[in-house]
Amino acid sequence: MPTRQEVARFLADFKAAVSLGHVHWLPRPADRQHLIDLSITQNQALECIQQLTPDHYCKGPEPDDTKPDRSVWMFGHDVGGVEAYIKLAMQPDREHFGFVGGI
Secondary structure (H helix, E strand, C coil): CCCCHHHHHHHHHHHHHHCCCCECCCCCHHHHHHHHHHHCCCCHHHHHHHHHCHEEEEEEHHHHHHHCCCEEEEEEECCEEEEEEEEEEEEECCCCCCCECCC
């Protein structure tokens, strides 16, 4: 389990990727449906991600099930009274390139 500082560092790196526009949404039907169920857009989801703190951390990092060399971090965030499940990953071979899934 990572320390609070490690979670904070991951979030800082991910948020930097978001601010630079270096975010890729994983094309998973379940993820798109989750956004629809939450009645939010991808831009609103990115706003939620920008609000994440180490207090929102759930688990990880774990190997991504589709790309084992990429680590996935999981967070939870209240979105309109619903707990949103958020999976985030940074591309290991490209600095500041984030991947979003699960929201």
